[in-house]
Amino acid sequence: MPEKExxxxxxxxxxxxxxxxxxxxxxxxxxxxxxxxxxxxxEQGLDLVEISPKADPPVCRIVDYSKFLxxxxxxxxxLKAKAVKVVIKEIRFGPNxxxxxxxxxxxxxxxxxxxxxxxxxxxxxxxxQIVFKDQxxxxxxxxxxDLEEWGKVEQxxxxxxxxxxxxxxxxxxx
Numbered sequence: 001m002p003e004k005e006x007x008x009x010x011x012x013x014x015x016x017x018x019x020x021x022x023x024x025x026x027x028x029x030x031x032x033x034x035x036x037x038x039x040x041x042x043e044q045g046l047d048l049v050e051i052s053p054k055a056d057p058p059v060c061r062i063v064d065y066s067k068f069l070x071x072x073x074x075x076x077x078x079l080k081a082k083a084v085k086v087v088i089k090e091i092r093f094g095p096n097x098x099x100x101x102x103x104x105x106x107x108x109x110x111x112x113x114x115x116x117x118x119x120x121x122x123x124x125x126x127x128x129q130i131v132f133k134d135q136x137x138x139x140x141x142x143x144x145x146d147l148e149e150w151g152k153v154e155q156x157x158x159x160x161x162x163x164x165x166x167x168x169x170x171x172x173x174x
Contacts, residue, residue: 009050010065011038016058019050023062031057087117088167093139095123095132102139106146109168113150119168126162136164144168 009015014034021037022029025044032040041048041062049068052059061068089112091105109119121143123136140157147168155167 008065008068009053010047011041014048014050014058014060016050016053018057019048019060020055020057021048021060021062022051026062029059037062088120089117091119091121093121093123093136093143095125095129095136095139097123097139102143106143109143109147110150113147113168113170116170116173118154118170119147119151120165121168122163122165124163130162133159133164140164140166 017034018031019034019037020029020031021040023046037048037060044062046062047065047068048060049063049065050058050060089109091109093102093105097105109121112119121140123139125133125136137157144153144166151168151170153166154169155165157164157166
């Protein structure tokens with residue numbers, strides 16, 4: 001429980017002399033002394049919680065603190081559930097990839113993009129194959145144009161060590 005108290009100052013832990021008081025039972029936010037605010041909270045049997053310490057004067061809410069924490073956790077959980085999880089699928093080519101292999105990998109990439117996953121396509125150069133880097137770039141650009149309907153290029157082909165990498169992101173659904 002001590003780490004939660006560090007998140008918000010409550011009741012006697014509030015240090016400001018003047019505070020702006022808000023709450024369910026208060027129609028107009030008013031600026032009062034800390035003693036008056038604590039008395040108001042005590043009358044209602046609730047806690048005085050500092051919500052905005054950087055404001056001038058600090059904003060405090062009269063609320064049941066445990067209920068307030070529960071609602072904060074609930075909001076955080078909802079936001080986390082709504083967050084989009086990005087999955088990156090990798091497809092590997094050689095600089096001299098055959099048409100059949102290319103079409104096979106193209107179909108897989110198309111399905112990945114339809115499912116909403118990003119595709120990281122790369123050409124891997126072994127040994128002296130690095131002299132064919134222009135062939136690898138042509139292959140990746142052809143791959144991007146073939147997948148134009150389902151995804152857009154997020155990163156153009158770029159040589160990193162022995163790999164030429166390109167990233168495709170799915171087009172947003174309408």
